[in-house]
Amino acid sequence: MSTRRRNEYKLHYFNMKGRGELARLIMAYAKVPYDDIRYENADWLQHKDRMPNGQLPVLEWKGQLLPQSLAIARFLAHRHNLAGTDEWQWAKIDAMTDTINDTFGEARPIFMAGEDEGKKKEAVDSFLKNAIEPLFKRLDKMLEDNGSDYLIGNQCSLADLALFSCYDFAAGLCGDRLPKCQHVAALHARVGQIPAIKNWVEKRPATPF
Template identity: 45%
Template sequence: MPAYKLHYFNLRGRAELARLILNQAGVEFEDIRFERSEWPALKATMPFGQVPVLDVDGQILAQSNTISRYLARKHGLAGKDEWEQAQADMYADNINDLMTGMRPAFLEKDAEKQKELYQKFLVDNVAPHVAIVEKQLEKNGSGHLVGTELTWADLAYYGYFAFLVEKYGEDFLKDAPQLKALIALVEALPNIKKWVESRPKTEI
């Protein structure tokens, strides 16, 4: 088994999906976290000057979805065939887009304006996406986004939407019983439950 070291801020953020995949797969890894104050000194040591970065036996891999896709394929969570893998990629890329769309609100320093930006994002971006995915879950009919088994797409949606529920409550899921059930399904997985209960407590 390779020795994994995952480097990221002391946040969930863009590294949490990789952590969820590794935990669900029962794979040990070194979760290397650092504070924002430490980042200027570390930035030059990272490829492309970004994190997360995954060290695999001394070989370095950057870009959050690239890391998660690699780990999912390596540990049986990518989908059963090329079409399922492509579908899982599609869903994970959608979550990446949603995370990018939240960035202006995240960076806003004024608390009142930040709240307004988050609420606007929930209405303009999250709500339409939830409606689309709800229909796709219903059409798939297995309780999963892709095929009939757990993939990293399910973990990606759990990671993102569980965060939104934690931060804003469940109102945005009131017309989305399928997505709500998917979140609950992933949350109840023993390895995920153990990770969520033991991981460092961070705001995001």
């Protein structure tokens, strides 16, 4: 009989950062072991009907399946001390996380372009111009004005991990074309230096974007 303890959580997603990496980052930050289940595109249709919305990510906890990346992130943030110090701060963290997460929808045409390099370039240009540049510029100004090391309040929260995840996702798609926003880049570096996050980034499976 195996004495190995089962992990409390299972995260179901594809082998990409996308909408799943935020949950992985939270669990890395909280040092919670979990099953990081990654589906290959070719196998996905076999599993699709088993998922509540027919999409991923899905968090499995106590035999139940929770869809929606932000519902998953909020649940984990509340359980692992990333939800701020009071209800108002949480509302601001939540709003910021939503705002950052909106960029994933804007990246969809890049994936829809398939092998068409011309279309792909157009979609990357549009993603940068319409989603990433306005977001990063707004956040850069906000960080400069609030003088804090973090987006909301004075400690790392879900919003900072969302920014870290979005930054890496955008870098994976746009490379060195990311806008140069010094406060945003400094926050990304600061989060990347948190030992548990650094450890995850160094050890995680190769994950393109």
